[in-house]
Structure formats: structure tokens, C-alpha cells
Amino acid sequence: MIRGPILPLTRAGLWNLVVEAPARIERGLRLVAEDLDFGTGDLGNVDGLLRDAAGNPVLVLVTDPSDSALIARISLVYAFWQRNHRSLSRAIPEAQMRNPGSFRILVLAAALAQGSVEMLERLAIAQLEIIEFERFQVGARERLVVRRQRSNRLPLSGQLEELDATIDAASRGLLSQVAEMLCRLDPRIRLEGDRFSRRVTSDAGELCESFYADGVVHAVIADHPTCALNNLDDVRGLVDRVARRHLAWLRSVKAAPETAREVKAEAVSPVGLPRRSGFEALSASLATATLSREEWNALGEVQPEEMPRSSG
DSSP states (O other), X not given: OOOOOOOOOOHHHHHHHHHHOGGGTSTTOEEEEEEEOSSOTTTOOEEEEEEOTTSOEEEEXXXXXXXXXXXXXXXXXXXXXXXXXXXXXXXXXXXXXXXXXXXXXXXXXXXXXXXXXXXXHHHOOTTXXXXXXXXXXXXXXXXXXXXXXXXXXXXXXXXXXXOOTTSOHHHHHHHHHHHHHHHHHOTTOEEEEETTEEEEEETTEEEEEEEEETTEEEEEOTTSOOEEEOSHHHHHHHHHHHHHHHHHHHHHHHTSHHHHHHHHHHTBOTTSOBOOOHHHHHHHHHTTSSOOHHHHHHTTOSOGGGOOOOOO
């Protein structure tokens, strides 16, 4: 099969990706306005103003290696927003910004010259983030990688981004509980996410995603409608549903002889000892009932006196 070359992303192509699906960059991002001139017209405008999941403004500047005015453009945009942020909610009412002072500047690029990266670091702007896009192909199908980097050029790969500081303590606790409780169920479960979301996956694929949007924590399981998580009981119910789903997949895998041996090999630690899995300990009861008091306690979630009574 003859395939065409992978063409580099242009600045216009990058911006189209943002317009089509802002969530590629971050869960909850919403485009508010395009082509903003904050006194940067001769240098190039701000490509877009977005609103994040907490209701705070995100300024997006798309660039490429030929963008010699990038540093000056960022400096002017940063100075304008710092100078005027107290009045910008009235000036741009359609953005519905909760706190214009808690803004971020995103620099989007398919490639950045090393000299540009070093100059961005020298700006020492805490609100500045770099996001790089790269295309590749699997068969005849084109795929896209989105890499988020800190302003000090250290990639976030292998690290879980911290939850946004503007999320209230109760919502942060619910997001953390979902992730921690699910990860205790099985050593094969993995955790991903950005500053507003947590995504739980396993060898079976995505198990669930919990995310913060406009003051509420939401969760979604594949083939199920999105639901709100208002308290710890809601979190327990979600974990129970996800655990049942994962258990059904695990049983189907173990029913296949070849795959069963692979699963068994993965469940052994490097020193040859069986790897403890909270999921295996709970599997029998999950088949017929919600998690009992003892099972929740085994997960190390809360003290026994805080547990709900078992439905059995």
C-alpha cells in the first residue's frame, strides 16, 4: 500500500483542531472568541479566548518556527491582561469568566525552535504553558499526539498533572477518591488525566472518567449517561458499577486459556510472590451485591463506622 507523506501541521491547521475539539487540549475547555487584538496587531493577534472547566480564561497563541514575534506577542498579551483583568468580565461578558485574574496563556505548536523555548523560559511567566501537536499514521489512518509541557521544558509524560488549584476542596476530594479507590481494585488499573479530570483505564480500555466542570464533579462510564458526584455515597456507587464491569471483563479473559496464562503472569511480582489485588478479594461479593462494610474497609477508604450498611 502506498501512503502519502505525513504533512506538517500549519498554524491554520492547528487552530482548526482547537476549534473543532478544544477537549483535545484539556477536559472542559470551551471556545469563546477568536482573533483578539490586545495591542499586538502588528505582531499577530491572540488566536482565541477559551474558558476552562473552572470558568477561568485561557488565551491561546498558535505558533511555528518562523514566528519571530512570539516572545513579544506573549509579553504584550500578558501585560495587557495583568493590567486590565479586573474589568474584563464586563468587557467580554460572553466569556462568563469567574475569575479573570486566574488566567493562563497556552502556546500551541507543531514544532518549536530550541531558541524560542529558551526565550520562553526566560519570561518566567507562571501562567504560560506549551502544548505540542504531532501527527503519525497507523495503517492508512492518521493519529494525533498532544504533549503538554511546562514552561521549564520538562514534559509531563509519566507524571499525573495536579488538579487545578481553583477547584474547591470538596470537589478535589471527590475526584481524588474516585481515582484512589479504583486504583486499589486491581494492579492492572492505570490513571491518567489533566488539571480538571481523572481517567481510569485497564487492559480492557477506559473504565470511567471523572471530571470537574462549573462547580460540579461529573463521571461517565462507557455506554452510560454522565452523572453528577455530589458526595461519597455517589463515589461508592460509581466504583461499584465500574468494579462489576471490570470483573465481567476479567472473567471473560480468564475463560480463554492463552490469555489466562498471561494475566496470571502479570499478577506475579518481580520477586515471584503473588501480587495482592483488592479486586480479586472482592470478586465473589461483586457478583451478587454492592461492596460490603468489610470490603470498603479493605480498600482503606474510610473507617468502619462511616460505612453504609450492606444491601445484603
